[in-house]
Amino acid sequence: QKEVEQNSGPLSVPEGAIASLNCTYSDRGSQSFFWYRQYSGKSPELIMSIYSNGDQEDGRFTAQLNKASQYVSLLIRDSQPSDSATYLCATLHKAGTALIFGKGTTLSVSS
Amino acid sequence: NAGVTQTPKFQVLKTGQSMTLQCAQDMNHNSMYWYRQDPGMGLRLIYYSASEGTTDKGEVPNGYNVSRLNKREFSLRLESAAPSQTSVYFCASKTSGTPYEQYFGPGTRLTVT
Numbered sequence: 001q002k003e004v005e006q007n008s009g010p011l012s013v014p015e016g017a018i019a020s021l022n023c024t025y026s027d028r029g030s031q032s033f034f035w036y037r038q039y040s041g042k043s044p045e046l047i048m049s050i051y052s053n054g055d056q057e058d059g060r061f062t063a064q065l066n067k068a069s070q071y072v073s074l075l076i077r078d079s080q081p082s083d084s085a086t087y088l089c090a091t092l093h094k095a096g097t098a099l100i101f102g103k104g105t106t107l108s109v110s111s
Numbered sequence: 112n113a114g115v116t117q118t119p120k121f122q123v124l125k126t127g128q129s130m131t132l133q134c135a136q137d138m139n140h141n142s143m144y145w146y147r148q149d150p151g152m153g154l155r156l157i158y159y160s161a162s163e164g165t166t167d168k169g170e171v172p173n174g175y176n177v178s179r180l181n182k183r184e185f186s187l188r189l190e191s192a193a194p195s196q197t198s199v200y201f202c203a204s205k206t207s208g209t210p211y212e213q214y215f216g217p218g219t220r221l222t223v224t
Contacts, residue, residue, distance in 0.1 A: 008151075032211050043201055043215040044154070051209070088154065092211055097161050098144055098169065099205070099213050103153035 003027055006089050006102035015111045019076040023089030023102055026070070032092040033065055034099065035074045039085045048074060079109045113137055115216035117202050123222045124192045132187040132219050134202030142205040143185035144169075144213070145177060147198040154201065160185055162207075192223045 005024045013019045025033075032051050036044035048063040050056040050072065056063045062075040072091075076083055086104040093100045115136045124130055136143065145157040146169075156169030160179040174196060176188045185204075189196060199220050205213040 032209075034211075034213070043218050046212055046214065049210055049212065090213075097142070097167070098156050098159045099203075099211075100156070101146075101154040103151065 003093075003100050004089055004091055004102035006087075006105045008103055009106040010108050011105055012108045012110065013079050015079060015081060015109055017079050017109075019079045019083065019107055019109070021074040021076075021087050021089075021105050021107065023072045023074075024070055025072065025089075025091050027091070028067075028070065030091040033063070033072045034090040034092075035061075035063055035072075036088040036090060036101075037085045038088060038104065044088055076107075079107075081109050081111050083107060084109050115202055115204055115214055117200075117216040117219050119219060120217065121220050123224065124189075125224055126193060128192050129188070129190050130192065131189075132200055132202075132221075133184070134186065134216060135184045136202075136204040136214075136216075137183065138204060138214065139182070140204035140214075141182070141207045143179065144203040144205070145175075145185070145187045146201045146203065147171065148201060148218075149198050157187065157200075192221075194223045197221060197223045 035048040038044045050063040050065045060077045064073045088104045089102040090099040118133045141162045144159045146154045158177040160166045163182045202216040
């Protein structure tokens, strides 16, 4: 089982809707979680970090962490066509040495 | 402040040829990484360097070697390229303590024929 699992999608939402992206992880010891956005042909860009249970909000983005369920999610409110991209979930590998990534979920926002 | 830079941006190799991918960061980060990204496979860690003078294997190290030349530079070498190494290669660097923020370079698109 890969350490970080994501549904590859595509996830399609209309403009203005809430997009919900989900991620599960296998290592109960993982403490730090990250969401990256990657536009086609570009490099991944960090958009959210979350380290404790609950919600972390930044503008239209909310990251949610539930360590008991080993589940991380990203909510994008008021989705825009410019949010269309692949979203990568990552956790800090044991020993805190490297990020391990899921395969990513492709989001498509239609106008 | 350029962040993480990579050269070259594109490269085509024939099977058996060798080449070195260069990476440099100007953020004074201790840790640096090489990933490859293939369709349907996500980002996979090849090698990393937690600090100057140390390197360690990641998930897919076979066929690659690395050198941490100094704190700024971390190179990836393909000694004898194979078609299976056709991929997009990303270099990244990361802060040592919290927040653990990892930043990526623009990538190198490598094709091995």
